[in-house]
Every structure is written in C-alpha cells, then in structure tokens.
Amino acid sequence: MPYKLCTYSCIYCQLGRTIKMTIERKPFYDPQDIVRDVAETLAQIKGEVDFVTFVPDGEPLLDLNIAAEITGIRHETGSRVAVLTNASLLYQEQCRLDLAEADLVSVKVDAASEQVWKRINRPHPSLRLSEILEGIREFANTFKGRLITETMLVEGFNDSRDEIRAIAEFIASINPHKAYLAVPVRPPAEPYATPPPPEKLVEAYNTFTEHIGRDKVELLNMPEPPPETLHGDPAQWILSTTSVHPLRYTYAVKLLEEKGENPEKLLSSLKEKNLIRIVEYRGEKFITRTY
Template sequence: MVYTYGPVPSRRLGLSLGVDVLPYKTCSLDCIYCQLGRTSNLAVERNSFFPREEILAEVITVASETNPAYVTFSGSGEPTLNSDTGWLIREIKSKSGRPVAVLTNSSLLWMPEVREEIKPADLVVPSLDAATEEVWKKLNRPHPDLDFSKVIEGLIDFSNEYAGQLWVEILMVKGMNDSAEHVKALNRILARMRFDKVQLNTVVRPPSEESALALSYEELRAISKELSVNTEIIVPYRKKGKQVSAHGDRERILAAIARRPMTVKQIEQSLGIPPERSKPALEALVAEGKAKPSIHEGETFYEAVR
C-alpha cells in the first residue's frame, strides 16, 4: 500500500480509505496543530508527484477489497497540490463506484482550475480556521506567496459554485482562534457561504507544536452557540471493526500510523487488528525504531518515525 491507507476510522466519514497523493510532507500551510509534524516542503506549486495510473490502480484494488464508505483524498499534506487530483477523482468515481471525499485546507481554492477539478467529488471538507490574516499567520503559518483575502474569496466562491455536500471544518485551538471577536469574524465569512454543515473540531491528536492546546467539549459548545449557524461538534468514532487475519499486521499498522497517529483502540476499530495482536506489533516497531509512542490528552498514540 503505497498511496492508500486504512480504511481508517474517521470521526466524520465512518470508515474511510485514505488516498495520499503527496510526498511527505508537502503542504501550503504549516499548521501548529498538524498531526503530521512540521511541513518540510512548504509549497504552492502544483505538481504531478507520482504516476497517476499507479495511484488509480492501487485505489481500485484496495477499495474493492475493503468496501469503504468513502475514498478520501487526504494524507501527507494538501491534496490539491497534486495536479492529477481532478483526473483521479473522476477515474476513482467511475471505476470504483465509491463516493469520493476531499479534505482541503482551502488555500488553493482561489485558483479556478482547482475549484473545477474537485467539483466532481461527492463531499468536500474545506478548512476555515482563521477569519483574519493575523490568526491565519499564527495558526496556519501559510506559504509566503499565499494571499489571505484571495484564499477566503476562493473558499466563498467555491462554496457557492459547488453542488455536492460541503462540510466546513473549523479547528479551534485555545488562545488562537477562540476569542469572541474572532468567532464574530468567522460568522461574517460563513454568512457569505453556502454549506451543508459546519463542524467544530479541536486538537485531538499529538500536534506539531506543543503550544497547540485543545478546547474542552464545554468550550466547543459555548463557541458553537456563538456561531450564527448550526454546528456539529465532532465526536470520536466508536464503531467496532471486524477482525482480520494476523498476516501483515506490522506493515498495515505502519502504513496507517505513517499518515496519522493512532491509539491501540483506533487500530482495532479501523484495521480490525485486536490489541493482543497490535500491541506486540507496535512494540516490535518501536524496538526497531520505526514507530514511537506519544501521550496526548491522557491517551497513548503511536506514529511512524520518519
């Protein structure tokens, strides 16, 4: 599995087969809360990073074996930086028959071609963490060539042009974007957008910077009341997955935790590998220097060592 991971438990999508179309870690932003660590390749140039036929073939094979609820473009950075994204969305939809979701940080939606390419997706989840340039620079640390006003106008334009499901994600970080004043600024942007849902999230996995602190559920609820639209607070995914054979446990776990830090419980839910098998596999990966544990909000997450 070179370009796919999971299916992983998504708090939004249920079981989602991730498609990773970028070399680690290529992004137009360097968010302080990023679960992938710091952005090593801060980029705004779009590129065809890998042979697109190879990506397509792997997605079709894995999707037919795992039957995910969504095939989701996400992974090692901002998926719209891959210039084959539009072709891949169309081909995956027609050849796998699975719904396609795109998680985007919104930073390239000011480009008309990017907006056109992702329109065939069934679901787009764009981020809107910052309503002011000052917060954007502190929280999302954008590529210097990006223009905040253009990015916001691109997001607003896309929301009004797109006919599929649009779920806006706002990730709240304590002391960064949770002030009453900033929430009012978010309201002004949301008032100009068309969307199906607004989802409030917070720092639920080990962040790139320790200064990225989570809000409590109560704090998120208070903010959701201040927002002038109905919001959903994303809750942890709980579905118990079916167990599969021990063959390839270590490789499957390593492929999954290379894309997102996971707990033993999440590995069971998403990969169907029970703790009595995942724990020895994780211990071996840690001993070999391929994985490392970290504690976040009292839970132990495992992530791949790069």
C-alpha cells in the same frame, strides 16, 4: 502525497511540522497506479463504502493529477469521492475546477483575520487570506456536490469572541451542508496547541448556530470512534494509518488481537525498525509514524 508537503504548517497538525512548504503543484504518482490501488483495496472490503476520501499527509491540491485520480476512482469503483483540503489554493481557478470533480469537499476555515490565520495555520509567505476566502466563496457558488467546513479551535489562538463571530459570518455566507467545529484530540505539531475550555466551546457553538443554523453545526470534541476493522497486512495497515494521523494505542491493540496478531510483538518490531513511535498526549498513548 510524499510526506509532508503542505502550503501550511498548522500548529495543531497531527503529522508534525511541515517539512517542505510549497505552493507549487506537481504530479507525484501515476493516477492509474492510485486508481488501481484503491480499486484493489475496495475489493477486499466487505460492507458498504460511503466515500473514498483523499486524506493525504499534506495538502491534496498540490497534486496536479488530483482531478484525474478523483474521476478515475469514481469511474473504476463506482464510489463517491471526498477530498479534505485546507483550501489555500482555491484562489487558483484550475484548483477550483479540479476540486469540482469531487462529490464531497471539506474546506478548512480556522480564521477570518490575517493575523490569527498566520499564527494558527502558519501559511506559505506568498499566500493571502483575503484571496483564499474569496476563492472558497467562488468555489461554493458553483460546486454541485456537498460542501462542508472544518474549523479547528485552539485555545488562545482563534477562540476569541470576535474571531469566532467573523469565522461564523464567513461560513454562513457560503452556506455549507455542515460546519464542523473541532478541537485537537490527537498529538499536535506544537504541544501548546490545546482545546479551548468547555465554556469557550459552548460559546463558539452558540455563535456558529446563531449564524449558520442549528441543524448545520456539529461540535467534534470527543475522541474519534475506533476503526471498524483492519484491512490487509496488519503491519502495513498500522503504517498507512499512522502516515495520515496518530492512532490510539488501545485501538491498535484491539484490532490486532481481533486479527490473531500479538500486538506487543508487532508494535515492538515496527518500533525497533524505527518506523513508529509511541507518544503520550493528554494522558493517552498514541502510535505515530517516523520518517
């Protein structure tokens, strides 16, 4: 996706505030180019690939060609394909049909009430939460692949007992394979988007397990594990990784050293070209992309 087109401007977004908010679907790239790029990248990877995942810097269903890209990648590479979506366009039948091509879909469910949804996800003004939840329900009823949900908990926004219960009830009603509870662990769009305190997390986890089932709920409140390796050109890898999420400075240094690079030199040169920035969040340094 061109940076950063989205239907939402979530307060916790790792990509900063949405630059162009839209609900208009468009073709952005030639699907054949995307399929070829993915196939070339996969050819360089040793070891097993679980999924090729659409994690764009914006909402992936805004891409009118997503169905062709999903089927093209699966056909060309034999890999399963996953899509992470905010689900805001699933009220449209064509979006549900396009997404049904994926093997795994993760839908965002941060709120069950309109007011909380508007505060945390800051949606495009023409969207309605009731229609989105109905769209997710319809999608869940017919989707043949694996459906998972992700709920980002932000202190003071969606961590009240009532909201958590309403979210859990909705998620239980669509019976996902897994329901993930997450907290901001990388620099958010708004500095006030912080994780709820531990006692609130425990309460949210318990409410989720009560409604959805213990084996189906996972709480992601730890830093993500480091990437296993760095593929292709190191500078390009830093730029493409940071175009979808901030990268921990320590992880980047370790991987660059493993590739025989001088991390200080490479990162300084990207900084001087104004391609990256080093920011601090909760006492840790991150590399973020500049646009």
